Amino acid sequence: MKKTFILIVLFVLPIVAYLFFASGVNNFGRLPILTENIKELNVEGSDIKFEDRITVLGFLGGNVENRKGNAFNLNQKIYKRFHEFKDFQFVMLLPYGTEESTEELKNELATLADVEKWHFVFSSPEIVKVVFESLQTDISLDAELGTPYVFVIDKDLALRGRTDDEDEGTKYGFNSSLVSDLNNKMVDDIKIVLAEYRLALKKNNAERTK
Incomplete structure (x- = not known):
């Protein structure tokens, strides 16, 4: 015994x-759907889309230098962990005029990980606002059109989050300034979404073989 x-x-x-x-x-x-019919990206010169991708969407704003710490946190805690999954991507939507500083950030990130699935999309302030507002959250962009929060969008253009978070109640996004929010909550929630699609794929494959 x-x-x-x-x-x-x-x-x-x-x-x-x-x-x-x-x-x-x-x-x-399942991770709750908080908002459906997120505004699809339709930016001239870019073929990056939300549809059929699991997306971490962020808004770095006009002062990219001030958001570098957020990008590094995301890179280390989220991107490096999940970037090898098929159809997973990071999309950072920024206003025109930030191309040069963003390229510097991308080069710095490239020293830490393969940045193939880090996508930086540049657009007018109006489009940045339209996409952000389509999320229908309780979070606001700052004067530079940026926020430390990032959002998880599924393949069907739906915002995923929590309806019974112990700290926030309804949790629309994850604060990339807080490593604890990324480690303790965002990692779990992305696992759920990825698991949903893996299970759905297995189910579809099983049904085809019957």
Whole structure:
């Protein structure tokens, strides 16, 4: 009995704990849809779209230098963890005039990770506002058209988030200034969305083979 107990403690409990924390409590159901019909990107000179992609959408604003810390946090905590998943992308929507400073940021990020799925899209302030407002959140852009918050958009142009977050109630986005928000919440929520599509794909494949 003593040996059995020791074996359970050493092998079984760690596995159970890992599965629990790796999946996250919130992962036992679908991640709620908060807003449907997000405004699709339709920017001249860019072929980047939301549809059929799982997107982390951000707004770096007109002063990219001030948002570098946010970009590095996202790169280290979210992008490097998920960028190898098919159809996953980062999209940062910025106003015209930020191209040069954004290129500097992209080059710095490239020293830390493969930035193939980091997409920087430049547009007019009006389009930046239209896309942001289509999210229908309780968050606002600053005077530079930026925010530290990023948003998870699914393949069907729907904003995903939480309706019963312990801190915010309805949680529309994730504060990239706070590593704790990225580690403790955003990682879990992206796992859920990716798992949903993996399960749907398996189901479709199984039905085709019947």
